Amino acid sequence: xxxxxxxxxxDIRGLICPYTFxxxxxxxxSMHVGETLEILLDNAEASNSIPKSMEDLGHAVMNVEKVxxxxxxxxxxxxxx
Amino acid sequence: MDFTDDQLQRYSRHIIxxxxxxxxxxxxxxxxxxxxxxxxxxxxxxxxxxAAGVGTIALVDNDDVEMSNLQRQIAHSVHSIGMPKVxxxxxxxxxxxxxxxxxxxxxxxxxxxxIGVISEYDIVVxxxxxxxxxxxxxxxxxxxxxxxxxxxxxxxxGQVTTIIPGQGHCYRCLFExxxxxxxxxxxxxxxxxxxLPGVIGGxxxxxVLKLILGKGMPLMGDLxxxxxxxxxxxxxKVPKNPSCPVCSDNPVITELVDYNEGYCSLQ
Numbered sequence: 001x002x003x004x005x006x007x008x009x010x011d012i013r014g015l016i017c018p019y020t021f022x023x024x025x026x027x028x029x030s031m032h033v034g035e036t037l038e039i040l041l042d043n044a045e046a047s048n049s050i051p052k053s054m055e056d057l058g059h060a061v062m063n064v065e066k067v068x069x070x071x072x073x074x075x076x077x078x079x080x081x
Numbered sequence: 082m083d084f085t086d087d088q089l090q091r092y093s094r095h096i097i098x099x100x101x102x103x104x105x106x107x108x109x110x111x112x113x114x115x116x117x118x119x120x121x122x123x124x125x126x127x128x129x130x131x132a133a134g135v136g137t138i139a140l141v142d143n144d145d146v147e148m149s150n151l152q153r154q155i156a157h158s159v160h161s162i163g164m165p166k167v168x169x170x171x172x173x174x175x176x177x178x179x180x181x182x183x184x185x186x187x188x189x190x191x192x193x194x195x196i197g198v199i200s201e202y203d204i205v206v207x208x209x210x211x212x213x214x215x216x217x218x219x220x221x222x223x224x225x226x227x228x229x230x231x232x233x234x235x236x237x238x239g240q241v242t243t244i245i246p247g248q249g250h251c252y253r254c255l256f257e258x259x260x261x262x263x264x265x266x267x268x269x270x271x272x273x274x275x276x277l278p279g280v281i282g283g284x285x286x287x288x289v290l291k292l293i294l295g296k297g298m299p300l301m302g303d304l305x306x307x308x309x310x311x312x313x314x315x316x317x318k319v320p321k322n323p324s325c326p327v328c329s330d331n332p333v334i335t336e337l338v339d340y341n342e343g344y345c346s347l348q
Contacts, residue, residue, distance in 0.1 A: 019089065021097065022093050022097060025096065025097070029102055029103045
């Protein structure tokens, strides 16, 4: 895994779609351009859909890693307001 | 804006939209809108703006709910017959979304009170059913510089336009003076398809949300005409009239006018 430093971290384990994405989107909105968000989640569908949705919004997905049987960590860098 | 879990769920389909997001929803929550008329148009406009989470919604109407209103005025019910329309609508809207502050104003707008009444609000919605009020609201919005989303319905046809004083046309650029009372359909002639205000009110509520969000193109410089029988929408260009009696650089109307006599409204 590349060494990515995150300015903000959220834990959205236990949430289901679309609230997984909504929490991630609101977190990105509250950050500055160039900052990175680290998202910890346990919803398999969201591990696919959040990176895609973030890219659709114009942000950069730095890394998606399955950290154990049921959990993922996603790093997203905010690219625009 | 920090959303509660309930608000995250309630507004989730807004927050997902790139054009809204959390910031747009916060703008909606801090907006103050005043709706003139709690009847056919005011009911759907108020209903949808309440659902959308507009922070403060004032309703102006001096009438009580009657059985003949219920064919189209969807905020009222058999349980609210005889009650002031603004109180009936407040009860319905508050049950839909307790986040929203509903301000019931049971009064008739006149040239003496309208500027004070609209001064506290960001956007004015006209859902009135008569020409004296329509012209009074237009002139007051032009003089006070308030954006106005105007709607009108009759039989199977409805109209919507958005007036941004100082930028686009106003109602008097379209029709300089009210029609003479004899040309306005009498109460016996003025039927309306009950669902029509739902279409027109829905369009007005959409215009309000676009203005709050600063997204899209408002119906400025255009009059949208809906024909329910033909199922057609026609957009007619309405240029700003350089010699408009109220919104031109040299207006001849500089004080508000009450046109009272001889009009019969469709209650």
